[in-house]
Amino acid sequence: MRFSGDFEFPPDKAKANDRAIRLEWITVGYLVSAIFFIYITLGSSQAMKAAWIEDILSLVPSISFLIVARIRNRAPNEHFPFGYHRAINVGYLCASVALAVMGVYILYDSISKLAAFEHAPIGLVQPWGEPIWLGWFMLPALVYSAVPAVILGRIKIPLARELHDKVLYADAQMNKADWLTAVAAMVGVLGIGFGLWWLDSIAAILISLDITHDGIKNLRTATAGLMDARPTIVDGSAVDPLPERLRTELLAMDWVRDAVVRVREDGHVFFADIQVEPATNEGLTSKVERAARDLIHIDWRLLDVIIMPVAKIEDPRRADSDQPDVRRGSKT
Amino acid sequence: METLGSFALLTSGNHEPVKRLVILLAITLAACGVPRDPEGTLARVSGGVMRVGVTDAPPWVEVGDTAPDGIEVRLVEQFAEEIEAEIEWVEGSEQELFGALRFHELDLVLGGLTTETPWSAEASITHPYLTTATLVAVPADSEASEDISGLEVGVEANTEIAGLLRKTDARVVEVDDIEDHEGPVAIENYLTDDLDVVDTGVRLGESDHVFALPMGENDWMTTVEAFLLERPDEIKQLLDELGTP
Numbered sequence: 001m002r003f004s005g006d007f008e009f010p011p012d013k014a015k016a017n018d019r020a021i022r023l024e025w026i027t028v029g030y031l032v033s034a035i036f037f038i039y040i041t042l043g044s045s046q047a048m049k050a051a052w053i054e055d056i057l058s059l060v061p062s063i064s065f066l067i068v069a070r071i072r073n074r075a076p077n078e079h080f081p082f083g084y085h086r087a088i089n090v091g092y093l094c095a096s097v098a099l100a101v102m103g104v105y106i107l108y109d110s111i112s113k114l115a116a117f118e119h120a121p122i123g124l125v126q127p128w129g130e131p132i133w134l135g136w137f138m139l140p141a142l143v144y145s146a147v148p149a150v151i152l153g154r155i156k157i158p159l160a161r162e163l164h165d166k167v168l169y170a171d172a173q174m175n176k177a178d179w180l181t182a183v184a185a186m187v188g189v190l191g192i193g194f195g196l197w198w199l200d201s202i203a204a205i206l207i208s209l210d211i212t213h214d215g216i217k218n219l220r221t222a223t224a225g226l227m228d229a230r231p232t233i234v235d236g237s238a239v240d241p242l243p244e245r246l247r248t249e250l251l252a253m254d255w256v257r258d259a260v261v262r263v264r265e266d267g268h269v270f271f272a273d274i275q276v277e278p279a280t281n282e283g284l285t286s287k288v289e290r291a292a293r294d295l296i297h298i299d300w301r302l303l304d305v306i307i308m309p310v311a312k313i314e315d316p317r318r319a320d321s322d323q324p325d326v327r328r329g330s331k332t
Numbered sequence: 333m334e335t336l337g338s339f340a341l342l343t344s345g346n347h348e349p350v351k352r353l354v355i356l357l358a359i360t361l362a363a364c365g366v367p368r369d370p371e372g373t374l375a376r377v378s379g380g381v382m383r384v385g386v387t388d389a390p391p392w393v394e395v396g397d398t399a400p401d402g403i404e405v406r407l408v409e410q411f412a413e414e415i416e417a418e419i420e421w422v423e424g425s426e427q428e429l430f431g432a433l434r435f436h437e438l439d440l441v442l443g444g445l446t447t448e449t450p451w452s453a454e455a456s457i458t459h460p461y462l463t464t465a466t467l468v469a470v471p472a473d474s475e476a477s478e479d480i481s482g483l484e485v486g487v488e489a490n491t492e493i494a495g496l497l498r499k500t501d502a503r504v505v506e507v508d509d510i511e512d513h514e515g516p517v518a519i520e521n522y523l524t525d526d527l528d529v530v531d532t533g534v535r536l537g538e539s540d541h542v543f544a545l546p547m548g549e550n551d552w553m554t555t556v557e558a559f560l561l562e563r564p565d566e567i568k569q570l571l572d573e574l575g576t577p
Contacts, residue, residue: 124557
């Protein structure tokens with residue numbers, strides 16, 4: 001039997017992971033510069049403030065990815081017998097809570113400013129000795145905050161799929177969607193320029209709705225992950241086929257009469273917990289061991305397979321099933 | 333608004349592409365009259381009546397018996413001439429003036445305001461037109477040293493400067509009139525020549541002076557700012573002339 005924590009990635013995935021780590025460092029460096037440029041051009045535009053906060057928040061997934069990358073491969077110990085893989089779920093939860101809370105805050109702030117008919121003031125600055133309206137600096141700063149982000153996001157999405165990394169995926173999605181924020185903020189700034197003061201708050205409201213939506217969506221996925229929900233593929237759009245595949249493999253073994261499979265997703269990796277109803281008890285221990293060894297090679301993400309032989313399977317999931325006997329009989 | 337100061341950071345290094353882009357943007361869109369005023373203040377005031385709120389704050393604003401005077405008052409008079417506006421002076425407390433400004437019942441508020449003004453959420457604050465410093469100075473014939481610990485420093489009683497001075501290790505000597513005090517003093521930097529004292533290099537604080545305008549009237553605001561930013565020398569001259577104890 002193998003115990004979890006020997007390694008997390010096979011060699012080819014390790015390479016992809018190194019690449020993801022490099023990309024995340026680039027993302028953090030770039031975001032810090034974008035945050036700085038937006039900060040110095042911030043002025044009093046509500047939309048700029050929303051875009052700025054979104055940029056700051058988009059650091060959270062990148063940074064949690066980098067922190068988690070350092071600790072998730074630590075060997076299991078007395079204190080953490082399952083290893084540190086799940087650190088990634090914790091990081092993911094933090095990132096999504098931050099997103100949701102800030103989204104709601106900006107939404108409230110923008111609506112109250114709109115309701116108070118507050119007109120955003122933007123004045124002159126003198127960076128090169130001659131006075132220039134600050135609004136003109138906001139537009140290039142916003143472009144800078146969007147274009148590289150979109151490119152980075154597009155590069156990271158396939159990596160996230162390859163590594164089955166949900167934090168990386170959420171981060172890539174946020175980067176990719178950043179152009180929307182930038183365009184909304186630019187519309188807000190131009191609105192102020194043309195005397196349409198309300199456009200600024202409207203743009204900020206749209207941005208905050210987007211942030212809140214992202215936050216709630218990710219919060220759900222993160223919570224589901226911590227609740228050991230059925231594994232899904234990285235973008236959450238479909239059920240992961242692995243548990244079903246494990247069951248099919250087991251039922252194909254001649255000593256197995258029936259089996260139920262539960263799979264837990266701990267960050268990148270899966271832990272399978274299986275009950276089998278053996279057809280015969282002869283040489284059971286070695287059969288179970290061999291089955292566990294074989295199954296673990298089905299998928300690189302599978303880190304641990306625990307097989308428990310039982311006289312009769314009791315699975316509450318089957319209680320409301322229409323055809324328990326057909327399932328059971330499928331193996332004869 | 334304090335973020336504007338960070339622009340100094342931009343001036344170092346090569347920012348030629350950004351500079352070109354911004355200037356191009358500014359030229360193209362300035363042709364469309366951007367930024368505009370949501371409530372059309374500049375258009376109404378130009379060739380019309382400019383309602384200016386004033387509150388006593390010498391030497392910036394001195395509310396006289398007949399007409400106000402002071403550094404800021406003179407600047408606004410000159411500005412009014414430039415846009416051919418007639419000035420209607422309105423005297424009141426800051427509370428009254430900013431209340432009126434919030435509803436666009438005034439077009440400008442003067443009163444020795446700085447970027448630290450608590451009214452910045454109720455009004456647009458201009459780019460600072462002048463920075464002054466509060467400092468410790470010693471008589472011109474004595475030696476100026478940055479070490480003021482234990483030094484007896486005169487300061488006008490019951491003022492902000494007195495509070496700032498108390499935070500240093502100087503010995504605070506409260507006086508009623510700083511002009512009558514002999515020896516080291518804590519004063520605004522523009523008073524050094526009047527009192528015949530020299531700067532020790534010790535700074536107690538800095539003030540960035542601003543005007544206040546109605547929120548978000550950006551054409552009006554940038555016009556006032558441009559007027560002020562074009563005149564650093566005149567403003568210094570006015571400070572020399574009117575900035576007396």
